[in-house]
Every structure is written in structure tokens, then in C-alpha cells.
Amino acid sequence: MKSAENRNPLLGVGTYAGRVRPPFDRLLSMARPVVGVGLGAVSWPVDLVAAIVTAVLRGGRMPLLVSGWQCRRVQRWIGFGQAAPPAPTSVPRSVGYLLTRVPIGLLAAVVLGLLLYGCWAVVAVLGSWLFDLHLPVADSVATVPVRSMTVAALVPVGLILLFLDLTGIAGVAALDRLAAEHWFRPTRSELLQRRVEELTVSRHDLIRALDSERSRIERDLHDGIQQRVVALGLLVGRARRQLEPQQAGSALLEQAQREAADLLDDLRDVAWRVSPATLESEGLAAALHRLAEQAGTPVTVHWAAPTRLPAAVESCVFHLVSEALTNVARHARATRTDVRLDGPTGTASDRRLSVRVTDDGVGGAVPRPGHGLAGLTGRVEAAGGTLSISSPPSGPTRLEAVLPCT
Numbered sequence: 001m002k003s004a005e006n007r008n009p010l011l012g013v014g015t016y017a018g019r020v021r022p023p024f025d026r027l028l029s030m031a032r033p034v035v036g037v038g039l040g041a042v043s044w045p046v047d048l049v050a051a052i053v054t055a056v057l058r059g060g061r062m063p064l065l066v067s068g069w070q071c072r073r074v075q076r077w078i079g080f081g082q083a084a085p086p087a088p089t090s091v092p093r094s095v096g097y098l099l100t101r102v103p104i105g106l107l108a109a110v111v112l113g114l115l116l117y118g119c120w121a122v123v124a125v126l127g128s129w130l131f132d133l134h135l136p137v138a139d140s141v142a143t144v145p146v147r148s149m150t151v152a153a154l155v156p157v158g159l160i161l162l163f164l165d166l167t168g169i170a171g172v173a174a175l176d177r178l179a180a181e182h183w184f185r186p187t188r189s190e191l192l193q194r195r196v197e198e199l200t201v202s203r204h205d206l207i208r209a210l211d212s213e214r215s216r217i218e219r220d221l222h223d224g225i226q227q228r229v230v231a232l233g234l235l236v237g238r239a240r241r242q243l244e245p246q247q248a249g250s251a252l253l254e255q256a257q258r259e260a261a262d263l264l265d266d267l268r269d270v271a272w273r274v275s276p277a278t279l280e281s282e283g284l285a286a287a288l289h290r291l292a293e294q295a296g297t298p299v300t301v302h303w304a305a306p307t308r309l310p311a312a313v314e315s316c317v318f319h320l321v322s323e324a325l326t327n328v329a330r331h332a333r334a335t336r337t338d339v340r341l342d343g344p345t346g347t348a349s350d351r352r353l354s355v356r357v358t359d360d361g362v363g364g365a366v367p368r369p370g371h372g373l374a375g376l377t378g379r380v381e382a383a384g385g386t387l388s389i390s391s392p393p394s395g396p397t398r399l400e401a402v403l404p405c406t
Helices: 023-057 062-078 091-131 148-184 188-242 250-274 277-281 284-294 311-332 372-382
Strands: 014-016 299-303 337-347 350-359 386-390 397-404
Touching (some): 023 148, 062 148, 091 148, 277 311, 284 299, 284 311, 311 337, 311 350
Antiparallel strands (some): 386 397
């Protein structure tokens, strides 16, 4: 089985499954920056023309296209496998990058010109030394045969100049890469916006996972525990019928049967509140009316035009109203609660539903971390909506949520 490529950071030698990479591959990897710098050296006039044309015409997509090509060049030939800069989308930043590229391209042209001149000088010296050829170097023609001592003296000088020129190419490549990173690296606001979008998506995923887990718990309660409680009640009833009413233990069995029946009712109520089957089968309107019937205070539900909504929206509204009615029953000491839904209204791409829950209780409801109202705020915001709570000390308390339905 082939293993992943291992690279020795000290030697720069890559291995495949324990064997050294072929020398050709190493030479190719060393030549890549030279090719990248060379492409940048011959393309800087295009950068300058694109910047000037954009300044004269005051717009256009030409700088975006040219800077996009330059970014791909840097990533492929100079980036050494690093992540590519993001695609340029701003014309001013693209123009700034192209203007920065002009002096870098000129410097690359000078460095590569010196390298080519040095290579030509080596060919001229070797041709004169080995074959008595007189090739032009600079503005003169070598007329004196090159001797071995001269070649021996020129070798260290040539190696030093070659090292300096290759160092210059590496420096130009680094400048090219830094310019692309500077002009197209995401700004702080862009990074924050991207982070907000990622967190929003993760919160949506979390809410969907919670709803899925609620449905699973409801199925487990309905298909498992409830059935066992029903079987327990039947067994207790059967044992009670087999005993005479006057026999000892009959009263205890009767009490046990009542407790089993109460336990079954409680389990059904918990399972319904966790994930009501009515919400999935009949829709939000039926589930809200069922909540109103089970509430501890009189509740009136107003929805002029009930309609089916996306499952995430229906689940959010149901739990919002359920938590609000639970708080009213526990803390508000209210005599009346109104639940009003308006919508969904708006355009096809921006439909919104408004939900208001109002009671005439004592008020003073304050969202606290870890409590129900704070959890409702997080759930509504995760669904892309907003929740406002008004609860003065003397009442009334009003919860108003606006949720997107697209």
C-alpha cells in the first residue's frame, strides 16, 4: 500500500514509501520558482496597461481578470503548494495589486537578465577554452584564447555570482508572494463576517440536530416506555380482578393501577411536548390549539390564515409558544393569554411570520442565562429571527418574534 509523501525538512528530500524521490523531481521543484518569476517578469507590462485602462475608463473587469491570473501564477509556481489567495472581487484592490506588481516585475526582469547574461558568459568562456570559438561577450569579442588558469580563476567567481543571482530570484519570488497575500488576504471585517456566517450555519445545524433528537426521544417514549407502562397497567388490573374485593392487597393493586394510568398520561404529555405528532401530521395551527387546551390559564389563539410552514419554523414557533405558556402558568398569575400569528407576509424571497404572546399577569419577566427565555432567544436567533420581550413590573408581558419563512 502506498504511503503518503514524507518530507525531510532539513534535507528537502521527499520520499515515497521509504525511497528517495527521483532527482528529476527535485530539479523540477527547484525550477518552479524560476518559471514563476520569469512569467512575472514578462507579464508586468500587462499589469501596468490594465491599471491604466481601468483608471482612464473608471471601471471594468480587466484588472480582476489580470490579477486573478497573477494570483493563480503565484500559487502554482511560487506558492510551494500553499493555499491560493481568495479570488479578487474588488477592483480598487486589484488595481493596487497590479501597480505593486510593476516594480516587482521590473526587478524580476533585471535579475533574470543577469542570470541569462551569466549563462551566456559561461558558454562563451567554455567555447573559447575548449573549441577556440570567439563568441561575443558584452560589447567585445574574445580574441585571446582562454587558458586553463583563467577558467580555474573564473569558476569560484561564477559560483558566487550564481548564488547571488539565485538568491535574488528567491527574494523576488518572496516579494511576489507577499504582494498577493497583502492585497488579497481577507480583511478583519471579512474574517469576522465569514466567522459569523459559519457560526450561523453551525447554529442552524445544531437546531436541526436537536429537533431530530427530540423526534427520536418521542419515538422511544411512544414505542418503548409507554408500551411497557400499558402492559404494567394491564397486568395490575388482571391481578386485581383475580382477587376478591375483600381480600388483602386488592386496595393496593387498585391504587397501583391508578398510578400506572397517571404515569401513562404523564408520559404521553411529555412525549407530546418533546415532539408533538400533531405538529408533523396536522401542522402548526392544530398544535397551538392543543397547547391552548392544555394550558393552565385561558388561552386564545388568533391566526387569520393558517398555513403550513417550513418544519424548522413550525418547530421554533411551537416551542416558543409552549415555553411562553409554561412561564405564564408558573409565574405570571395571569387570567388571560393571547397568542397571535400574522403572516407569513412579504415577497417570495423574504417571507416573514410574526408571533406575539401577551398575558395580563404581574410582569417582571427577565431573561437570565440558563433559563427558558434566554434559551428561546437563542433558538429564535438560530432560526434567523429576532425576539423582543417587554415585561414591566406591573405587566403585561409581551413576547414578539419575527421569523423568516423562506
